[in-house]
Amino acid sequence: MWIENPLNSIEEVRLQRIPKPELKPGHALVKIMVAAANPTERLVFAALPLPGWSFPTVCGVDFSGVVEGVSDDVKNVQVGDAVFAVNWSSGHDDSAPVIGGAFAEYISIAAYKLSKKPEALSFEQAASLGCIGVTAFQSVIDVGGVSRGTKLLVLGGSTAVGSLVIQLGKHLGAHVVTTASTRAFSYVEQFNAADKIINYNEKKWDENAEVKDFDVIIDCSPEKGTLAKALAGGVVRTGGKYINLTDFSYGFDPTAHPPLSWAAFYPAHQDTANQDFIADLVVKGKLRIPVESRFPFTQEGVTDLLQKMLGGKSLGKNLLLISQ
Numbered sequence: 001m002w003i004e005n006p007l008n009s010i011e012e013v014r015l016q017r018i019p020k021p022e023l024k025p026g027h028a029l030v031k032i033m034v035a036a037a038n039p040t041e042r043l044v045f046a047a048l049p050l051p052g053w054s055f056p057t058v059c060g061v062d063f064s065g066v067v068e069g070v071s072d073d074v075k076n077v078q079v080g081d082a083v084f085a086v087n088w089s090s091g092h093d094d095s096a097p098v099i100g101g102a103f104a105e106y107i108s109i110a111a112y113k114l115s116k117k118p119e120a121l122s123f124e125q126a127a128s129l130g131c132i133g134v135t136a137f138q139s140v141i142d143v144g145g146v147s148r149g150t151k152l153l154v155l156g157g158s159t160a161v162g163s164l165v166i167q168l169g170k171h172l173g174a175h176v177v178t179t180a181s182t183r184a185f186s187y188v189e190q191f192n193a194a195d196k197i198i199n200y201n202e203k204k205w206d207e208n209a210e211v212k213d214f215d216v217i218i219d220c221s222p223e224k225g226t227l228a229k230a231l232a233g234g235v236v237r238t239g240g241k242y243i244n245l246t247d248f249s250y251g252f253d254p255t256a257h258p259p260l261s262w263a264a265f266y267p268a269h270q271d272t273a274n275q276d277f278i279a280d281l282v283v284k285g286k287l288r289i290p291v292e293s294r295f296p297f298t299q300e301g302v303t304d305l306l307q308k309m310l311g312g313k314s315l316g317k318n319l320l321l322i323s324q
């Protein structure tokens, strides 16, 4: 069964039987065990003109599974390997025209995108970490340059990405402050990663006397206008960085917002080494990715999963159990 997906609404999602994908050069055919939902699915329903994405399509970018076939030129994985990946495309991986394909029994995917699943990692954990793990790695380490003593403010500590960002920041020795709502406060507390959690229902983060002079802000929240608020309130220091993961309107030029040394929207890019790094920290118990809900691979299960993503209230990952 496959999801032959939508035009504009969840009502148009159909679980359909379509042909098994053909193995292309450079590709592996993977039997999917578990797929994970991301707000990318929300973007589909908002009918954003994502480059390279036409309808009908099979949605879902995160999955784990077992390799069932490889083309002759593939060397990094072989039949029987347990693997995981995030199947990004244009904007995140310009060598790949087609995005998604994870809400299905099989995917044919460029083999360079596949990480081998460590034995100690469950298929659920592996499916959960691709998209958010790579995004957290690149925003915290590659762009943020976070290290011991960095003052790191994370807007949206209860988002799936944000929960990894605060944990990774703490793991690297940063002083971590984050925001969360009243209902999500204890969820964020459980990670023991934030030195301070600001309840944004009680107090505005940008009007908090203790929230000043941060080296790096990573914005994982849907709140608008956070750069202007951060600058006006002295929340980020001169020469500091503002890394926005949610709002294209900040543009892609990191030098466009002086006096900051880096300030823009950041689209994470395909990187298998980053996937492996995050998976290793999960295996070692240094990072946790909670699962909020599991859904069966049925018409009703898929509809419920997508409703959940559209709601924007998740605390942890929502999984589609495909072949387990």
Ligand SMILES: NC(=O)c1ccc[n+]([C@@H]2O[C@H](COP(=O)([O-])OP(=O)(O)OC[C@H]3O[C@@H](n4cnc5c(N)ncnc54)[C@H](OP(=O)(O)O)[C@@H]3O)[C@@H](O)[C@H]2O)c1
Pocket (backbone or CB within 6 Å): 038, 039, 040, 131, 132, 135, 155, 156, 157, 158, 159, 160, 161, 162, 179, 180, 181, 182, 183, 184, 200, 220, 221, 222, 223, 244, 245, 246, 266, 267, 268, 269, 312, 313, 314, 315, 316
């Ligand atoms: N740039 C990239 O490459 C990239 C990659 C991956 C994800 N993303 C983006 O990152 C964002 C987060 O993704 P996700 O999967 O982590 O989302 P998610 O888990 O679905 O986020 C849901 C959480 O956001 C919280 N939230 C809502 N409004 C908030 C606010 N104003 N301040 C703080 N928290 C708020 C919600 O709790 P409350 O409502 O109770 O606060 C809920 O816990 C999405 O916009 C996604 O598209 C970007």
